[in-house]
Amino acid sequence: MPARTLSPAMAARYGVGRRSPGLAVGIGVLVVVFLGILAFVTYHLATNGVQASVVRFVVVDDHRVDVTFDVHRTQGQATTCVLRAQDEHHADVGYATVTITAGSGSVRAVYPLATYARATTAEVLGCAADGPPRVDAPAFLPGTTNPAQQPTIDGS
Numbered sequence: 001m002p003a004r005t006l007s008p009a010m011a012a013r014y015g016v017g018r019r020s021p022g023l024a025v026g027i028g029v030l031v032v033v034f035l036g037i038l039a040f041v042t043y044h045l046a047t048n049g050v051q052a053s054v055v056r057f058v059v060v061d062d063h064r065v066d067v068t069f070d071v072h073r074t075q076g077q078a079t080t081c082v083l084r085a086q087d088e089h090h091a092d093v094g095y096a097t098v099t100i101t102a103g104s105g106s107v108r109a110v111y112p113l114a115t116y117a118r119a120t121t122a123e124v125l126g127c128a129a130d131g132p133p134r135v136d137a138p139a140f141l142p143g144t145t146n147p148a149q150q151p152t153i154d155g156s
Helices: 008-014 022-046
Strands: 051-061 064-072 079-086 092-100 106-114 121-128
Touching: 051 121, 064 079, 064 121, 079 106, 092 106
Parallel strands: none
Antiparallel strands: 051 064, 064 106, 079 092, 079 121
16 A cells, blocks of 8 residues: 655645644643642631531520530630521521630530520531631621620630
8 A cells, every 4th residue: 555645735734743742741740730739728728627516506595595516626726616596587696706715625615695586596607726717707687786795615
């Protein structure tokens, strides 16, 4: 079978021979490195070494809900947590930024969250060791204000 050759016009238009794979490999390596750095930074921004979870909450009356929650942190580290209570329409009725003093690594806290109306749920929005956590701002109905809250919990 005779060898096929391209005319000079076809060779100029479409190129001849194989291109070096070095460029594709280089771009692939850069993409993998970029994605690795992005994953590392995202992970460390999302987890600050403090974990919190609600154990239970008890609606005491129309103006208070007791929130029991666990905080796991580095021992000897003060922690700031944000708690929220909502009514049946998912409107905020109580919101507190609370500092848990330095102490043991695991703390079970009971916090009396003051509310301006009856709460149907309570939650810990987040905790952080390096200042207030990045969480949703309070969303109170117009004309309402957050009741005064207790600022600290003993973490020992």
